[in-house]
Amino acid sequence: MPYDHERASRIGHVQTALSPAIIEAMERWQTPSLEVGDPTHIKDRITSLESLVMDERPNPTFAIAFDGSNQEVEARPGYPSVRVGYIQIAGVYVDIFKFLGANNSGLVDSRQLERAQITQTVNSVLPGANVFLNGITGRDSWRAEFDRSFAESEITDFGKAFSLTDALMTIHGKPGAPASSLTLSKCPTCGAPDQRVTASGGVCAIPECMEKIYPTDVLRGYEEFTEDGENALTLTRAMNIAERLLLISYIDGFYRVEPRMLSQGIFITDGPLAVYGPAAPMKSKFLDYWSQLCLAMDQRDFAPPLLVGIEKSGRFVDHARVIDRHIPNGHVMMLDTPYVNRYVTNQKPDHYYGKDEFYGRRFIYKTSTGESLVVTVPRVPGGHPYEKPRIDSSGDFIQVPSEQYQFYPTLRATLETLDLMQTHLYPNAVIPVALAHSASSLPLGTGRSVLTLLAQRSLGMPQDSVALSRFKPPRNRQVGR
Numbered sequence: 409m410p411y412d413h414e415r416a417s418r419i420g421h422v423q424t425a426l427s428p429a430i431i432e433a434m435e436r437w438q439t440p441s442l443e444v445g446d447p448t449h450i451k452d453r454i455t456s457l458e459s460l461v462m463d464e465r466p467n468p469t470f471a472i473a474f475d476g477s478n479q480e481v482e483a484r485p486g487y488p489s490v491r492v493g494y495i496q497i498a499g500v501y502v503d504i505f506k507f508l509g510a511n512n513s514g515l516v517d518s519r520q521l522e523r524a525q526i527t528q529t530v531n532s533v534l535p536g537a538n539v540f541l542n543g544i545t546g547r548d549s550w551r552a553e554f555d556r557s558f559a560e561s562e563i564t565d566f567g568k569a570f571s572l573t574d575a576l577m578t579i580h581g582k583p584g585a586p587a588s589s590l591t592l593s594k595c596p597t598c599g600a601p602d603q604r605v606t607a608s609g610g611v612c613a614i615p616e617c618m619e620k621i622y623p624t625d626v627l628r629g630y631e632e633f634t635e636d637g638e639n640a641l642t643l644t645r646a647m648n649i650a651e652r653l654l655l656i657s658y659i660d661g662f663y664r665v666e667p668r669m670l671s672q673g674i675f676i677t678d679g680p681l682a683v684y685g686p687a688a689p690m691k692s693k694f695l696d697y698w699s700q701l702c703l704a705m706d707q708r709d710f711a712p713p714l715l716v717g718i719e720k721s722g723r724f725v726d727h728a729r730v731i732d733r734h735i736p737n738g739h740v741m742m743l744d745t746p747y748v749n750r751y752v753t754n755q756k757p758d759h760y761y762g763k764d765e766f767y768g769r770r771f772i773y774k775t776s777t778g779e780s781l782v783v784t785v786p787r788v789p790g791g792h793p794y795e796k797p798r799i800d801s802s803g804d805f806i807q808v809p810s811e812q813y814q815f816y817p818t819l820r821a822t823l824e825t826l827d828l829m830q831t832h833l834y835p836n837a838v839i840p841v842a843l844a845h846s847a848s849s850l851p852l853g854t855g856r857s858v859l860t861l862l863a864q865r866s867l868g869m870p871q872d873s874v875a876l877s878r879f880k881p882p883r884n885r886q887v888g889r
């Protein structure tokens with residue numbers, strides 16, 4: 409996902425805004441406030457990091473951050489336009505001791521940092537509009553290729569190859585034990601409910617249908633696929649779930665091979681610990697996996713790993729910026745649901761925010777050097793991070809368990825670790841995330857034509873006149889395709 413300053417300018421077509429109809433509408437509408445009047449409602453919700461109870465755990469020795477980028481290119485413009493989607497996700501391992509050694513002057517030595525990190529990238533290519541496998545529809549071609557890309561994207565860091573499909577089966581099973589099959593809520597072809605499918609696929613059990621089904625159909629990405637036009641959203645959703653499953657691949661790898669090490673890691677994902685769109689029901693699977701992991705670790709007397717999502721953009725990051733000067737350095741803010749409904753999302757007071765998507769809860773943290781981080785952190789030992797607001801007979805809110813710090817015993821260690829790894833390379837970012845961002849970035853600008861040419865060449869199409877030889881392939885270690 410892009411950093412804030414990578415966005416295109418918002419002040420484009422200024423002339424349009426001069427139309428009387430637009431001016432009149434703008435006077436009717438309200439937008440989020442950019443000023444905070446009386447900041448009491450903020451001050452009441454902030455706590456110094458030092459006052460939070462810390463669970464017993466070893467100091468983190470490593471961080472692994474995940475990020476991804478995606479790009480849809482038009483291999484043949486015009487009608488019918490032929491489109492191909494690319495996804496690149498990366499996990500970057502950073503040795504915290506080596507990193508801090510590199511960082512003791514307050515400046516980051518890039519060669520030291522290079523030595524402290526290991527990068528793993530996973531690439532996929534997905535069909536877009538008007539690209540077909542032999543004899544099947546565009547939508548079914550997308551399903552088949554999406555499934556193939558998950559099965560072929562694998563890591564070997566823990567011995568035996570472990571694919572994104574294995575990670576998908578694992579969140580349907582339990583730590584160290586992938587489920588042997590999972591249930592699709594419906595067959596993508598005939599819509600029949602509750603179809604069971606194994607990691608290698610299957611067929612619909614309805615005799616009149618018997619069409620092929622895939623484990624990745626559980627993510628329901630095909631529901632948003634369009635046969636004609638752009639599939640940017642479908643591609644972004646596929647990338648987001650791949651990032652989260654790559655993270656599970658690493659957590660589960662440590663759990664299987666060396667669970668003690670898991671307690672010493674911080675796992676950082678780009679964006680909130682949440683799943684959006686048709687795949688949102690997966691949040692329950694991530695929640696189940698996490699609570700079983702906490703339990704299994706506790707039985708061995710190990711602390712759970714640190715798991716955190718960091719947001720680089722969006723309405724909560726914008727909100728954090730607005731209230732920034734009212735939060736002192738080294739303080740964390742509890743974003744309880746009444747606050748979120750009233751000040752961030754403009755919803756009714758009893759609106760159940762976060763019900764369907766989240767497996768972690770959001771906090772705003774102001775670092776020791778005054779940067780604002782918007783993070784999501786899971787409950788320990790599991791449980792829903794958001795609950796329906798409770799209101800007593802006099803109309804006051806009752807604090808629900810998910811809004812109490814005691815249910816987030818990893819929060820303090822997480823924020824202290826992020827504080828150590830801040831960077832000024834990007835605003836409100838930490839080093840491992842910035843590294844994962846650059847490792848996962850697909851070539852933009854002129855480089856975009858590399859992807860276009862690749863698509864044209866592999867589809868046997870006439871190629872654009874830019875010489876392919878001008879570009880060198882990226883020098884990443886690649887896994888999968």
Ligand SMILES: [Zn+2]
Nearest residue numbers: 595598612617
């Ligand atoms: Zn069917």
